[in-house]
Amino acid sequence: MSQMIMNNTLIDSIDVFDIIRSIKDPEFPNTLEELNVVNEDLITVDNSTENDYCTIKIYFTPTVPHCHLAPTIGLCIREKLNLLLPKKSKIEILIKPGTHQTEDTINKQVNDKERYIAAMENKEIKKLVLECIEETE
Amino acid sequence: MPLELIGSISDGLCPERIWHVAWHPSGDILASCGNDKQIQIWAKEQNKWVLAQSLEGHEQTVRRIAWSPNGKYLAAASFDVTTSIWENTSSDPQDIEFTHVSSLEGHNYEVKSVAWDSTGTLLATCSRDKSIWIWEMQEDNEFECLSINSGHSQDIKCVAWHPTLELLASGSYDDTIKFWKDIDGDWECLYTLSGHTSTVWDISFNSTGDRLVSCSDDRSLLFWKYFEGADKWKNVCKLVDHSSRPIFSIDWSHLNDKICTGSGDDSISILEQDKSASTADSEQYKVTIKHEKAHNSDVNCTRWNPKYPNIFASCGDDGTIKIWKVIE
Amino acid sequence: MSGEDKFSSILKLTDLDYINPSQICIKPVEIEKTKPNGTSKIKIENDGSYVEVSEDGTEKTLEKATITLNDCLACSGCITSAESVLITAQSVQEFLTNINGTKTIVVTLSPQSRASLSNHFKLSPISVYKKLSTFFNQLGINYLFDSSFSRDFSLLESANEFVARYKKTIDLPLPMLASACPGWICYAEKTHGDYILPYISTTKSPQQIMGTLVKYYFSEKINKKPSDIYHVTIMPCYDKKLEASRNDFYSDIFNTKDVDCVLSTSEILDLFKDKEIDFNNLAETEIRDETFLNYDRANDKFIGVQGSSGGYLEFIYKYAAKELFNLDIQNKDIEYKVGRNSDFKETSLMVNGEKIFTFALAYGFRNIQNIVRKIKISTSTNKHCGYDFVEVMACPSGCINGGGQIKSEGGIKDNKAFTQDSENYYNDQLMRDPQNNLVVKEIYNSWLNGYFSQDSNTKLHTEYHRIEKSTNALNIKW
Known part of the structure; x- marks a missing residue:
């Protein structure tokens, strides 16, 4: 169960994994953890910058090498983190190298601020993403 | 401190994320826009910035706004795929009263940028649909589409007109910058500038229009110079790893040639040409100020005041607008 | 050799660029979910087929999702022109x-x-x-x-349809818009389908x-x-x-x-x-x-007939002038006012100093935009948009410059002159009224x-x- 992390706590990769592990896959009735799409080992958190932000890097593994919903999974991961992390962190979400046919294309799209913000303004996409990140129990 | 904060607009007056700020040609009025779907117009009252008018109507984020050269019109590009045109219909020339006069439709996806040419008769808009539309303002505030330019292979992020010529530059997610010109009634792509290794977020001409600077997702700044003899734009200076994160905004002052940039690492930088290190073919530019933590989040836009030198405005994902002064 | 750049620019901009359906076409395929719980793995065989391996080890070859051209046409989310x-x-x-x-x-x-x-x-x-x-x-x-x-049939039916619209013997509005260009039709159906369709001529x-x-x-x-x-x-x-x-x-x-x-x-x-x-x-x-x-x-x-995109404007103009006002007009009597570019021109029939009707020719996406915009405004303000008939074609210079025509060996620079040459060969014919x-x-x-x-x-x-x-x-x- 994810909770709002307190403001003055430093975040680590376990905290990040705790938030994203229960995200539901848009296609299959399983969580990203169950499908091995996200893994604690593939998350790094860097608190060392002089600025007030921390940098989070998440690699994820799409279920199949041509999975067309990879960008949407990236969107779900970012949305949930934005909701539950206490202050703005710089989040980079990338495909685990070698696990997707068009990983460079998807990496660019998933990390383009204008693109993912515009995507979340689309009613249908927003609805789908919110369903995937909804906490059920 | 070489960069002084001389004004600030925040605390509940602004939306969560402010994408763009634009100075009225008089230098005394500032417009801003963001994810609250509105355009805010700010004026100075005694020493404070107050909200003069709020323009509503867009159904999604307003991404960019642009004043016409005479300040009478304001154009706004929105993610709702339309571009709105507003006219100051106040009888009192000192007053602000903008009315919606036209809606430019046609783009298939989000409109990312809008810009007026130096004469105020042409308007360019660009979109994720990979096209640039050139519009001409007619009497009775109607607009005629002059051209639909294809050429970029991806989303187009920004458009900027040359300061004097009828020449348009565009920056794209396809990592290139293209120049467009009307040749016998058909707009064609004259030059394509490659050099960035990722999305070009913003571009800016200098005051004489023979230099262009671009900033990118690849964290670098590229300076371009027009060589008349060869009729080519060439890269004359690269500042790579200028930032640790994408650089979203860049503006070249037409008053004193200084350059300001806003970055995803929350910092604002001021740059100038290093004349001592420059030659005919290779120019050097250096960072004279790097101001960290300028905002509490990504800096989305930095724009020089057109009338008062060394003053510029910035805005960001922290929902604030800041006015700065460069202390010499 | 790909045909990617061969479709009209209006179609290319309408809803997406060329996508290879086998990679990105995402027409949802119905999957029977027999097991609500449990995980299954999907492996790809050497022949490219997908096999689902469920927890107990049973394998099931998954059906290849296929799409037909009709799926493509009906779906506007992906492409019209896969x-x-x-x-x-x-x-x-x-x-x-x-x-x-x-x-x-x-x-x-x-x-x-x-x-x-x-x-x-x-x-x-x-x-x-x-x-x-x-x-x-x-x-x-x-x-x-x-x-x-x-x-000849298309011209005769279009002309008669125009006259019926003008006389209001059928319940369809003016301006009538030509219907011979499929790039234009597809664009109209997908982008302006809520108001423009009644204006489009029903003639095939x-x-x-x-x-x-x-x-x-x-x-x-x-x-x-x-x-x-x-x-x-x-x-x-x-x-x-x-x-x-x-x-x-x-x-x-x-x-x-x-x-x-x-x-x-x-x-x-x-x-x-x-x-x-x-x-x-x-x-x-x-x-x-x-x-x-x-x-x-x-x-x-x-x-x-005169006109390498079919000559709709000239024929309907002359036919209507005769049917409605008993005027005998020749092609040479039709005077055009050229607009911003050579792909937009208009002409009005004057009788006793009065403007009776105005016909226009609009080729290319930018000119189509302006026509569509004028019609949209006139529909909402209930005012005449200024035109009674528009010959709409998606390609600049019309059909003679279609995306499937043979291009000049000299490349894009010579294209205008080359197209004019094709036009000259086109006009090597005798003229006859349909x-x-x-x-x-x-x-x-x-x-x-x-x-x-x-x-x-x-x-x-x-x-x-x-x-x-x-x-x-x-x-x-x-």
Whole structure:
């Protein structure tokens, strides 16, 4: 169960994994953890910058090498983190190298601020993403 | 401190994320826009910035706004795929009263940028649909589409007109910058500038229009110079790893040639040409100020005041607008 | 060689660029979920098929998701012009496969394609036709028709439809917008479907009228079933392939399309290369059978109308002036006012100093935008938009410059001059008013019961359908 992390706590990769592990896959009735799409080992958190932000890097593994919903999974991961992390962190979400046919294309799209913000303004996409990140129990 | 904060607009007056700020040609009025779907117009009252008018109507984020050269019109590009045109219909020339006069439709996806040419008769808009539309303002505030330019292979992020010529530059997610010109009634792509290794977020001409600077997702700044003899734009200076994160905004002052940039690492930088290190073919530019933590989040836009030198405005994902002064 | 840049720019900008459906087409496929819980793995076999391995080890080969061209047309979320789907279904290879069967093969050549071949080989249109006859005879093709013939029907029906709209004897508004260009139609259905469709003429294009004539009139003459004829058209653009695939042009009863395959002019060049044909040195077969040709035997020339995109503006203008005001107008009497660019012009009929009606020509996306914008404003303000008829074509310079025409060897720079040359070859013809086409007259009498009659409305007119944007989040490209 994810909770709002307190403001003055430093975040680590376990905290990040705790938030994203229960995200539901848009296609299959399983969580990203169950499908091995996200893994604690593939998350790094860097608190060392002089600025007030921390940098989070998440690699994820799409279920199949041509999975067309990879960008949407990236969107779900970012949305949930934005909701539950206490202050703005710089989040980079990338495909685990070698696990997707068009990983460079998807990496660019998933990390383009204008693109993912515009995507979340689309009613249908927003609805789908919110369903995937909804906490059920 | 070489960069002084001389004004600030925040605390509940602004939306969560402010994408763009634009100075009225008089230098005394500032417009801003963001994810609250509105355009805010700010004026100075005694020493404070107050909200003069709020323009509503867009159904999604307003991404960019642009004043016409005479300040009478304001154009706004929105993610709702339309571009709105507003006219100051106040009888009192000192007053602000903008009315919606036209809606430019046609783009298939989000409109990312809008810009007026130096004469105020042409308007360019660009979109994720990979096209640039050139519009001409007619009497009775109607607009005629002059051209639909294809050429970029991806989303187009920004458009900027040359300061004097009828020449348009565009920056794209396809990592290139293209120049467009009307040749016998058909707009064609004259030059394509490659050099960035990722999305070009913003571009800016200098005051004489023979230099262009671009900033990118690849964290670098590229300076371009027009060589008349060869009729080519060439890269004359690269500042790579200028930032640790994408650089979203860049503006070249037409008053004193200084350059300001806003970055995803929350910092604002001021740059100038290093004349001592420059030659005919290779120019050097250096960072004279790097101001960290300028905002509490990504800096989305930095724009020089057109009338008062060394003053510029910035805005960001922290929902604030800041006015700065460069202390010499 | 990809056909990616061959569709009209209006289609390319309408909803997405070219996507290979096997990679990104995301038409949702229904999967039966037999197990609500538990994980299964999916492995990819060497032959590329997908096999689902459930927890207990049982394997099930998953069905390949296929899409048909109709899926593509109906779905606006992905593409209208799935390049690889279309190119495969209507390619030179498909053509060659199908002509080896038992069906009767009919090929219809458009005058624009003919002019393009003329310009490329530097031969007269008559020579092009006669050499093509020789080539097609060698391939076992039985008939080579000319869509200038079916265009006469399209012009007559359009003109009569305009007069009916003007007189308000039918409940459809003005301005009437030409309907022969499928790039324009697709764009209108997908982008402005909520208000523009009633303005579009219901008359079928020359390609589709020929389709109807071939499968339902000509078939009877040669004692064949509609499905026993394989009808191929040679057209100046790829958008015509889309048009031929519309559901409206498919008969459930006879299980056959009006037009089975569309080849572009440049694909015919590929066909020549494939068969190692030296076209210039082919013998010419004399024209014996004039069926569905607009041919003048005495002068050994083809017959047509002014205007390489079909001449809708001129013909309807003259026809309406006569029918409505008893005025005899010649082409030379029509004075144009050219707009911002050469692809936009307008002309008004003046009677006693009064403007009676205004016709315009709008080619290319930017000019179409302005027309559509004017109509939208007039629809909402209830004011006349300034035009009564607009000849709308998606391509700058019209059909002679279609995306499937043979391009100049010199590249884009020479294109304008090259297109003008094609235009000159196009005009190497005799002019004849469609009303004076005796064969057309005969068919109107025997088969259609008159201009714009109930029968001609059934056979020579069509409908348009608004295409909704996809609301499936899995399909939306961001």
